[in-house]
Amino acid sequence: MLEVTVGTKNRVEVRGGRIRVLKANARNPNWVDIGPEPIIVGRNAACQLVLEDGKVSAVHAEFVATEQGVRLRDLGSRNGTFIAGVRVADVFLMSNTKMRLGETEMQFEPVRPERITVSALPAFGPMVAQSPSMRTIFEKLSKVAPTDLTVLITGETGTGKELVAQAVHLASPRAKKPFVIVDCGSIPPTLAEATLFGHERGAFTGAVDKRLSPFLEADGGTIFLDELGELPIDVQPKLLRALAERRIKSVGGSSYREVDVRVLAATRRDLVRAVNTGAFRSDLYFRVAQVKVELPALRQRIEDIPVLVRKMLRDLGDESAYDRVTNETLERLMRHDWPGNVRELKNAVQVASALHVEGEEVDIASHLGSLAETPQASPTLGASSSSVSSGGSIPAATFKGRPFQEAKRDVLARFERDYFAALAEEAKGNVSEMARRAGMERAHVRAYLRRHEILSKGEPSEQE
């Protein structure tokens, strides 16, 4: 059994360095240290290192100390980042290097000694991790949580962005006040302002009732702007003003109301690139990203898998089931690509835990991708819309003579389809209500609805 104890080592090592501009007349010719906090270099005055060069993009490149060396990432700049004449996108700098950003020559050198020790935590609220990258993030979150700083959380789908936001709220002095989620990805562009700031009755056609702004609902607490990158460009200045002035005015309203909310935001999109392409305003980006937290994909931190599995089984009320997860299973999990990240792992653990036979192995690996990869239930396998009978037994025609894994996937797919079709009917197509009843996140419910083409003729509704 793999060792999954966390909490013994609360410090990790990263390789740091320093950079400077080589031009004699540079505004800032001094060395800038590169630590575990990213240093953004660009023309925008809010960058940590500002370059006065018309060929440099507003937010051009980022340097950060990692375990592998200082990572230099071009942030989608127009004129590129070059090392020895080669345009680079994402590299690790290990030794003295000269690079060019736009027309600005820069120099990098590693620090001596190369390794910097930084604090790390094995858990933050409900989140656990073993990997140095996540434990460094937990350390950062524990420092940021008690403040009112805005935090921008980025990462692929299912990496835990919403969970981080909840955990930050719960670790803050605002914990007893509301935590309100606004899913910017599902706001129709024409209703963006009314959805963010509320509207008065009759303010526009269709505004039958007054609608309270989520900023007022969250007063004293935290507002979480999920999928911020999807916010329509024309409402971005209004959000920026609201954040800067800490007051809002509803659509059709006559006066401003002060609001006291802490703002957390998340996005799957690379917002910095969106800034460089003009799809996202740089001033709003810097206002929201006072602190940046980039959650690594699960495939980049596979050492977290055992502790996550153990935690998930514990949350399901059966931590001892971890003893029946074999090393082979954990190794298979660690080789998987995880397109759905921690959500995909949680899904597989839940299915494996529900289906496993008492006392036998908990075979999580055979339930991988039960959300993403399950084949559509075959129509040749019986026309009944419910292949799992009310007595719990499955008609033998469903699986007879078929390979076990394939048959199991089919049964699960049919179950998923029937479950979500019934749920959609009960909740009258309201995704938030479905999520509440199913005890799942809305994004997850939406993925199942899309997968099984439920509600595909009409838009799922998002009202709370």
Ligand SMILES: Nc1ncnc2c1ncn2[C@@H]1O[C@H](COP(=O)(O)OP(=O)(O)OP(=O)(O)O)[C@@H](O)[C@H]1O
């Ligand atoms: N470190 C962790 N420990 C335990 N559970 C986790 C962890 N990270 C994520 N999860 C679980 O994984 C699931 C997905 O997390 P979450 O919804 O926060 O992801 P997300 O990045 O916001 O996804 P999306 O971009 O699709 O909205 C949730 O059920 C969450 O509880």
